[in-house]
Each structure stands twice: as C-alpha cells, then as structure tokens.
Amino acid sequence: MVQRYVFVVIFCLIFSEVCAQHQEKVDFLHAEVNVRPNALEKTIDGRVDYKFKVLEHVDSVFLDAENIDFNAVLLNHRKVRYKISDTTVTIHKKLKKNRNYDLTLEYSAKPKQTVYFLGWDDDVDGRKRTLPADGQIWTQGQGKYSSHWLPSFDDMEEKVEFDLHITFDASYTIISNGKLRKTKVSKGLKTWSFDMQNPMSSYLLGFAIGDYDKQELTASSGIPIENYFYPQDSLRVEPTYRYTKEIFDFMEAEIGVPYPWEDYKQIPVKDFLYSGMENTGATIFSDAFVIDSTAFLDRNYVNVNAHELAHQWFGNLVTEKDGHHHWLHEGFATYYAYLAQQKIFGDDFFYWKLYDSAQQLNEFSKEGKGEALTNPKASSLTFYEKGAWALVMLRNEIGDTAFKQGIKNYLNKHRYQNVTIDDFMDEMELVGSKDLSTFKRSWLGSSVFPMEKVTEYLIGHSTSVAAFVKLQWELTTSLENNESIVQKYWEASDNEEFKARLVLKYHKLFSHRLLKEAFESKSIKIRQGLALTSSKIPLELKTNYESLLDDESYITQENALYRLWISFPQDRALYLNKTKGSIGLPDKNVRLLWLLLAGLTKDYDLDRKEGYLSELLDYTSPTYSMGVRQNAFGIINEVLGFTDQNLLDLIEASRHHSWQFRKFSRNLLDSLLTVDEQRNRIIELTKGLNEEEVRYLNTKLNLE
Numbered sequence: 001m002v003q004r005y006v007f008v009v010i011f012c013l014i015f016s017e018v019c020a021q022h023q024e025k026v027d028f029l030h031a032e033v034n035v036r037p038n039a040l041e042k043t044i045d046g047r048v049d050y051k052f053k054v055l056e057h058v059d060s061v062f063l064d065a066e067n068i069d070f071n072a073v074l075l076n077h078r079k080v081r082y083k084i085s086d087t088t089v090t091i092h093k094k095l096k097k098n099r100n101y102d103l104t105l106e107y108s109a110k111p112k113q114t115v116y117f118l119g120w121d122d123d124v125d126g127r128k129r130t131l132p133a134d135g136q137i138w139t140q141g142q143g144k145y146s147s148h149w150l151p152s153f154d155d156m157e158e159k160v161e162f163d164l165h166i167t168f169d170a171s172y173t174i175i176s177n178g179k180l181r182k183t184k185v186s187k188g189l190k191t192w193s194f195d196m197q198n199p200m201s202s203y204l205l206g207f208a209i210g211d212y213d214k215q216e217l218t219a220s221s222g223i224p225i226e227n228y229f230y231p232q233d234s235l236r237v238e239p240t241y242r243y244t245k246e247i248f249d250f251m252e253a254e255i256g257v258p259y260p261w262e263d264y265k266q267i268p269v270k271d272f273l274y275s276g277m278e279n280t281g282a283t284i285f286s287d288a289f290v291i292d293s294t295a296f297l298d299r300n301y302v303n304v305n306a307h308e309l310a311h312q313w314f315g316n317l318v319t320e321k322d323g324h325h326h327w328l329h330e331g332f333a334t335y336y337a338y339l340a341q342q343k344i345f346g347d348d349f350f351y352w353k354l355y356d357s358a359q360q361l362n363e364f365s366k367e368g369k370g371e372a373l374t375n376p377k378a379s380s381l382t383f384y385e386k387g388a389w390a391l392v393m394l395r396n397e398i399g400d401t402a403f404k405q406g407i408k409n410y411l412n413k414h415r416y417q418n419v420t421i422d423d424f425m426d427e428m429e430l431v432g433s434k435d436l437s438t439f440k441r442s443w444l445g446s447s448v449f450p451m452e453k454v455t456e457y458l459i460g461h462s463t464s465v466a467a468f469v470k471l472q473w474e475l476t477t478s479l480e481n482n483e484s485i486v487q488k489y490w491e492a493s494d495n496e497e498f499k500a501r502l503v504l505k506y507h508k509l510f511s512h513r514l515l516k517e518a519f520e521s522k523s524i525k526i527r528q529g530l531a532l533t534s535s536k537i538p539l540e541l542k543t544n545y546e547s548l549l550d551d552e553s554y555i556t557q558e559n560a561l562y563r564l565w566i567s568f569p570q571d572r573a574l575y576l577n578k579t580k581g582s583i584g585l586p587d588k589n590v591r592l593l594w595l596l597l598a599g600l601t602k603d604y605d606l607d608r609k610e611g612y613l614s615e616l617l618d619y620t621s622p623t624y625s626m627g628v629r630q631n632a633f634g635i636i637n638e639v640l641g642f643t644d645q646n647l648l649d650l651i652e653a654s655r656h657h658s659w660q661f662r663k664f665s666r667n668l669l670d671s672l673l674t675v676d677e678q679r680n681r682i683i684e685l686t687k688g689l690n691e692e693e694v695r696y697l698n699t700k701l702n703l704e
C-alpha cells in the first residue's frame with residue numbers, strides 16, 4: 001500500500017507478527033465465498049466453502065474469525081464439533097493425512113474494522129436514508145485483517161484461491177478480486193460472481209460497492225484494465241488515470257514476467273485510510289486523487305497508480321513470510337513506481353526524487369533514527385524510500401542485465417508462494433556471479449544511511465543534481481558573494497527541476513531582475529516555486545505575481561491569491577473576482593481560502609457576504625471528505641472561531657475511521673478544552689449526544 005503521507009514517519013503496521021499463526025499440517029486450497037453486506041445495519045451475512053488438504057494427521061484445524069457468529073459449521077457436509085473464541089473458530093476432528101476435506105461455514109459478522117460503511121447513516125431528521133446514491137462500502141485488508149468479515153487467515157503464508165460472490169441492492173456496482181463471470185438479479189438484489197485462477201493471501205481480499213461508471217482499456221499484452229469513477233466525475237477520468245496503459249505496459253516489460261492475474265481494476269473511494277491498497281487485481285485508492293487537469297501538476301495519481309500495480313508482482317505474486325521481509329513489498333513497489341515515472345517524466349524526475357528521499361534518509365540517519373531494512377518495525381520512510389534506494393544501488397552494482405534476469409528468476413521460482421530476503425538475494429548473487437555480502441551489510445543490515453555512496457551515485461548520473469551539489473558547496477566555501485553565485489548557476493542551466501529548486505531554496509538571494517526572469521520562464525513548476533516563497537511582494541513585481549493567478553496549478557493559485565490579498569489591500573476585490581469560480585484540489589483549497597477572504601474583505605459583495613461565510617462554516621460537516629473538513633476546521637479555528645455546529649462536527653470527527661484525521665481532530669479538540677470558555681461550551685453541547693458519540697470527549701473530561 002501507499003501511506004497517505006509517505007514522508008511523515010509513521011510506524012507500519014506489522015500485521016503478520018502479532019496474531020497470525022501458521023498451520024503447517026494443513027493446506028487450504030480453494031474458497032467459494034458468498035457475502036451479503038447490510039448497509040444500514042453495517043453487518044455482513046456470509047457463507048464460505050473451503051477445500052483443504054491435510055498434510056499430516058491433525059486433531060483440529062482453525063480459522064481466524066474476529067467477532068463472528070456461526071449459524072452452521074459443516075465438515076464434508078456433516079455437522080462437526082467446533083469452538084469459537086473472540087478471534088478464531090476451531091474445528092475438532094481427527095483428520096487424516098493426504099485427504100481432502102470440505103469445510104462450510106455460515107456466519108454473520110459485525111466488523112469493527114476492515115469493512116467501512118460510508119454515507120448510510122440517518123439524515124438530519126433522524127430518518128434512515130434508504131440507500132443514498134453516494135453510499136459506499138469498501139474494505140481494507142492489510143493491517144486490518146480480512147477475518148473481520150470472512151473466516152480466513154491472518155497468516156500471510158496461507159494462500160488460497162478465492163472466488164467471491166457478493167450480493168447487494170441491484171442499483172450499485174460491485175468490484176472485487178478476480179474476473180467478473182456473471183451477475184444475477186433476484187428481488188431487487190444483484191449477485192456479482194468473481195473468479196480467480198490462482199491463490200493469494202487473505203489480506204489481499206477486497207471489495208468496493210458504490211455508484212460507479214468505468215473506463216475500459218486493454219494492455220498491450222491483452223490484460224483488461226478497468227478504471228472506475230463516480231458518474232459526476234467523467235471529465236476527471238483522463239487526468240486521473242493519465243498514463244495508466246503506459247504504466248501497465250512498462251511494468252510488464254521492465255519486470256519481464258507477465259502480469260500474474262486475470263484483470264486489473266482501480267476503484268476510488270471516499271475517506272480511504274491510505275493513498276492506495278493493492279488488493280489482488282482490484283486496487284482501491286483515495287478519491288482525493290480524482291482530479292481535473294489543472295490539479296495534475298499539484299497532486300496526481302501516477303505514483304500511486306504505478307506503486308499499487310507493482311505490488312501485483314511484489315507482494316501479491318510473491319509474498320513476504322513475515323514482517324522481517326517487508327522490504328520485498330514496499331521497497332520494490334516504490335522502486336518500480338519511480339522507474340515507471342522515469343519512463344514517463346524523464347530522468348530528471350527520477351534522480352531528483354531519489355535526491356529528495358536521500359536528504360530525508362540522511363537527516364533521519366544523522367539524528368540516530370536510522371533503521372535497517374530487515375527491522376520488522378521500521379518506519380515507512382525506511383521500507384519505502386531506503387528500500388527503493390537499496391534496489392537502485394543493487395542494480396548499479398550488478399548491472400542492468402543481471403538485475404533484470406535476477407528479478408525474473410526470483411519471481412518465476414517463487415510464484416504464488418512466500419519469500420524471504422534471502423530467497424531474493426540468493427537469486428541476485430547467482431545471476432550476478434558476485435558475492436553481495438558487503439551490499440547486504442551496508443544496505444540491508446545497517447541502520448546507517450550510506451550518504452556518501454549515494455551522493456557519488458547521483459553526481460555520476462545526473463548533471464543537474466551534480467550542479468546543485470556543487471552550488472551548495474560553493475555557497476558555503478567560496479569568497480564570491482552568494483547572490484552572484486546563485487545568478488551564475490541560474491544562467492548556466494536550462495534544467496527546469498534545477499531552477500525550480502533554486503527558486504524554492506534560494507529565492508532570497510535572487511535580485512529583482514533574476515526573479516523577473518524566473519517569472520518569464522513560463523514553467524509552471526518554477527512559477528509555483530515563486531508562489532510558494534514567503535517574502536513580501538515588491539511593488540515592481542506586482543504584475544508578475546498577479547499573473548500567477550492564471551497558472552494551471554491550484555497550489556500556485558491559492559498561494560498567489562493569499563499573498564496578493566495581503567500585500568495589496570486596494571486591489572482585493574480585483575483578485576477575488578478573478579478567482580471566484582475556482583474550487584481547487586479535491587480538498588477545495590482555493591474555494592475555502594476564497595470564501596474566507598471574501599468574507600473578510602470590507603465592502604466586497606455585501607449582499608452575498610453572509611452566504612460566503614456560511615458556505616465556509618458548512619464544510620466541516622461529515623457530508624464532505626476528510627480533506628475538505630480538515631482544511632475547513634483549520635481555517636475557521638484560526639480566523640473565525642467555531643459555531644456550535646462546527647464543534648459538533650469536530651466531536652464527530654474525533655471518532656473518524658481514518659487515524660490521521662481522527663488524530664488531527666482530537667488534537668484540535670484537546671487544544672479547545674484548555675480554554676475554559678470553550679470547554680464549558682463543549683460540555684453544554686455534549687448533553688444532547690449519546691455515549692458512543694462522546695466517547696473520546698468523556699475520557700478527556702473525566703481525566704482532567
């Protein structure tokens with residue numbers, strides 16, 4: 001998966017470590033899964049038929065089953081003795097070696113996690129909103145355990161061929177793992193039957209239910225690709241899924257092993273827990289990546305698109321034995337996603353991306369926080385970015401041909417099985433005819449980031465990175481004044497990435513003439529750098545800054561609007577009129593700022609001023625995505641202060657299923673509780689709420 005904020009250091013959930021227990025003596029082969037989600041009750045009714053083979057005599061066999069009630073448990077179609085605990089169901093029976101058995105489980109589940117029901121709650125009048133069009137149900141298996149909705153295996157080593165049949169109201173679309181074989185409608189309900197040909201670990205199970213249309217593509221190899229979208233987003237399909245076929249074709253050619261599943265689907269969902277999750281053949285991703293073409297430069301789906309696709313080989317086809325080998329998933333997916341983007345956006349993109357992550361990893365390492373890639377508790381920065389770097393350096397060491405052959409051998413040898421880092425390194429040593437123990441020590445076993453080697457590699461491969469490193473060295477050592485050093489480097493280069501970084505990092509050393517030149521570069525990226533600088537706008541550059549409001553970037557527009565509004569009060573109405581129609585990124589960055597500034601600007605559009613402010617205040621409501629809500633909470637808190645409804649929305653947000661948004665909301669709530677007046681208001685407001693709704697707040701209020 002891709003974490004929402006890859007560069008924020010968050011500790012990866014190491015899923016296989018804690019509770020998974022591998023049953024060596026039995027092998028589950030096939031599962032026929034029938035599930036029926038009940039949206040309004042947030043429950044799942046299901047029946048699963050497993051086929052398994054007994055490898056050694058055993059007295060019992062178990063499955064992970066979190067909070068699941070069983071209506072029937074049958075072994076070879078006969079009732080059998082079974083025991084349930086909070087987390088498992090165990091069948092007690094002497095089972096004979098080399099025999100195959102059928103196990104049927106009928107159950108109902110009320111998932112506390114893993115399955116998310118969004119938009120089905122009561123409306124404002126307390127009526128049940130019977131099947132709203134924007135209702136969604138989706139799953140997140142990795143780190144959350146599919147055993148919350150299906151008796152299955154938290155252990156990643158149990159690989160099963162799952163065929164799913166999912167039944168729901170006929171007006172919604174259902175997407176899941178495997179090829180859709182048929183649908184059947186009966187009494188307003190539709191059953192969607194999916195078929196897989198090969199086995200996978202349970203954490204890769206997934207489904208999404210919602211109101212969707214789809215774009216259909218075919219890869220050069222003939223694999224069908226389906227890109228899903230909400231019906232109202234048809235104009236966003238092209239920019240969102242831009243380069244999908246190119247990425248797919250690149251991945252198959254680069255990896256050298258054909259895509260290992262029947263088809264590939266990508267499904268955006270609301271308020272997803274991460275950026276994306278690589279369920280086998282059915283990637284689910286955050287709809288915050290569903291964008292128009294202006295947002296493409298600011299925040300596109302390309303990296304996540306490529307990352308989750310790469311996992312279909314690295315993670316899904318060959319799966320880590322446990323968390324010690326997590327590099328084999330995230331490092332590889334990150335690396336191949338960077339390669340795909342190198343193909344699309346060019347070498348500069350690739351080397352500057354590596355440069356950026358090296359800076360972070362080096363800082364981390366210098367602070368004594370560095371981690372070895374074999375540490376199962378390492379942060380995502382280590383698994384993803386250091387993991388990608390390790391592959392860059394390994395390829396550099398053994399050469400392209402050997403590297404590609406080694407990857408191919410590794411995947412083919414272990415296909416549909418579990419792997420360790422040694423399995424991978426053995427193949428690489430074999431194919432490279434080279435002892436790799438120094439590489440292993442430095443890149444896999446050590447917690448120190450080898451910055452010197454990395455810098456040497458970058459300087460040798462990218463002239464623009466080399467120039468940047470040289471510039472930084474000159475700025476600290478040369479006797480020449482810094483302004484002229486920067487100017488000299490600016491003039492000597494025609495590299496966009498280089499110049500954008502020069503602006504971002506050293507704009508304070510730019511003369512007005514040089515800044516003017518930067519504006520005239522016509523590069524959206526360099527100009528975005530200018531919009532993001534924080535110094536006061538000089539009068540002689542006013543027109544230049546004003547021109548930023550027309551750029552094809554919402555980050556540029558937002559920052560330019562704010563800075564112009566602050567710097568030139570007499571022209572505020574002009575700037576507001578110019579940006580009136582702009583909504584911005586999926587988190588409505590431009591619109592929210594615009595509403596605030598329009599509300600604050602004296603004499604601006606007096607008739608509608610109230611409306612502007614109330615629109616802004618409304619954006620904290622659960623109707624909106626967490627990105628919009630978080631933005632709105634931030635702006636309102638800083639400038640306007642919360643209304644009662646905002647506070648109620650904040651209390652609601654403190655129980656949100658996304659931990660990032662929950663944490664943000666709880667921190668904000670905590671800070672309000674330190675002010676007596678706010679605290680009393682909050683206590684007064686909670687009187688109308690039930691216990692579940694104020695759970696977090698109560699723990700806070702009782703503690704203090």
Ligand SMILES: [Zn+2]
Pocket residue numbers: 001002307311329330333
């Ligand atoms: Zn990933």
